Structures are given as structure tokens and as C-alpha cells.
Amino acid sequence: MSDNAESPTETQKDDPSIQHAATEHTGASDEKKKIDVLLKAVGDAPIMKTKKWSVERGRTVQSLAQFISRFLKLEASEQLFIYVNQSFAPSPDQEVGVLFECFGSDGKLVLHYCKSQAWG
């Protein structure tokens, strides 16, 4: 699939702070306003066609979850659970930048998402 950063999904138009991650990275990660997030599906959650996203540090877990739900066209009634390190569910108001600082590896934050509670 093409890596066109301008791909016109309506979710992207609403969320300029979430973009396809560029394939090249320049600059020190401390100074970058955005961090790379890798989204992995768990259980029966649909797999996102684009898994790697560039997200502003100040973005909350809740708003990222809403973005994923809209992108996957989930029903309003369907819940989405997000996990870090396959071990804990961060608070919805937690900033992804903080999670990246503490739990990022290889320059990205890996988040697992599922429609039911996976790791309690």
C-alpha cells in the first residue's frame, strides 16, 4: 500500500496531530514534537492497515483511542482498550509523550489495542 502522507481519510482531516510516520527520522527524539507510535491489534480487534503513526506528544490516550475507533469504523457502543508493554492500561488522560519517554523502545511506543479487556 502506498505511504502517501496526504491519503484523504476523513479522520486524518480532523486530526492533524496524528499523521503517517515518515520513513526517515531526523533530529534528536527529545526535540521532536511528535513521537512514533506502533499500533498492534489483539484478539478480534481489526488490524489497522497503517500501523505506524506520528503523534504529537501532548495527545492523550483517550483521543488516540477515539482516532483508532473512528479509523476502524467501530460502533459507538464498542469499547477500545489500550495497553502499554502488554501489561497496563494507561489512564485516558495520560499523554502519549510521557508514555514514550518511559516505555518507548527503538524510537517508538508500541501500543496494543483490543475490544475487550486483555491484561486486566
Add this chain to the structure above:
Amino acid sequence: RKVIMADDKDVLRDVWFGRIPACFTLSPEETTEREAEPYYLLLPRVSYLTLVTDKVKKHFLRVMKTEDVEEMWFEYEGTPLKWHYPIGVLFDLHASNTALPWNVTVHFKNFPERDLLHCSSNSVIEAHFMSCIKEADALKHKSQVINDMQKKDHKQLWMGLQNDKFDQFWAMNRKLMEYPTEEGGFRYIPFRIYQTTSDRPFIQKLFRPVSPEGHTLTLGDLLKELFPAAICAEDEPKRFQVMIHGIEPLLETPIQWLSEHLSHPDNFLHISIIPAPSD
């Protein structure tokens, strides 16, 4: 294996049983059938507002019409109080240098969606509490200790907090406070630094309790790296107070010791930085 000394255990008890006298008053914007009297309550520092205020809700529901009642929420001097922060942190951050009791305003309408998370039941509080503990252990032990515990052990941590049972809680929590002797401490210290004047909710970063050269790092070392403005020279007037559980620990205190003894039940060291009072 670390031995908890008798004096240290007193600290654990003092932290657990810390209380804040509060006075709850119904917001004047709420419509009532009769006048609402204020309600006084001693709040546990280490617990959460929505876990300990059932009596507050019952008290005010008596003077209100059911159709006027939505989810209860709290506010102090115009600031909505986040129930998912420990009570002691909220007090230290917003009201520590004001006269007691802590005057909190109660609301049942106009829930501030942008400032507060919803709390529909105690299981929401339990999920949040357990997530914090898991996050803390991910930092301290790469989640090894919490993952080795059984589901019933996790439940015991929560029940201990919910029912204010120090011994029940610490029977399990002491496992989360252990570390291999050769390491000298946890892998990273779970901490959060709060400041009311910041646009960010809190500062949380990776911080090792022991330097690469093997030195025991202190609260002062943590602040030097993450909040240098809180450290001032001897001849300068102090600009900030660095508060944990309502006290200002000496900056020379080892951060490992603080993590083991002054953490909240969620296993995080919550540090409030407030402007020093100008008297």
C-alpha cells in the same frame, strides 16, 4: 532480602493513616428543595474522592430532586478536582497553605467533560488503581513481581485500600517493594511531579535510584534533573515547596527510600511543587 526496620514501619503507618479534614458544601448553582447543610468528613490522604464520599452524596441527595441529580463531582475554588489523583495530592497541590478544613464544593450538574474522567462505579476506581500499580511495577521490576502475583493477590491490594486495612494491603505490597540486593534499588523509580501553574498534567520520566558509579541518588538529584527551579542556593529565598504527603522531605533523602516508604498505595511517589508562601 531487604529488612524493613521498626522505625521505617512507623513511616508506612503514618502515611497510610494520614487524614485531611474537609468540609463539603453544595454548589449554590444546584437547585434544592430545602437548605443544604455542609458535611464534614476526614479524608484519607492515600485514597480517592469517589471511593470515600458515599456519605457526602447521601447527605446532599436528601435535599435534592432526583431529576436534578447527575454524576457527583467536586471542585475547589473553581478548579474541578480529579478523582483519579490521590486525595492528599489534590490537597497539597491546591490547598496546603490555606486554613483547615479543606472547603470543597459539591456539584451534581454540568459535569466538566474536559477536566474530569467519569467514575460510574467502584470498579472504575479499582481498574485505575490496579493500572497505576502495574505501571509502577513495569518501571521497578519490568512487571516481573506484579505478574508473578496471583489474581487474588491483586484483589487483596485493592480490598486493603478500599477497606482501609493497612496489614492486608502491606502483606502483598511489601513484595512490590523488594529488589535484588546487588542492584541497590528498583530499576526505575515510579514518580510524578505536579505543579498547578504548568500546562502539562505532571512530569514523569525514567530515573534510576543509583548512579552509574554506584552512588545512591537523592530527592535533590531528582529535582536537579527534572525541576531545577525547586533547588535554590543557600542565600536565596526559597521559591518553591517540594511536598510529599504534606511534608517537605530533606533533599538529601535517598530517592529509593522515598519510593519504598512515601509512595502512595498505587506505588507512585507523588510530588507536589507549590509556590513557597510569602509571609
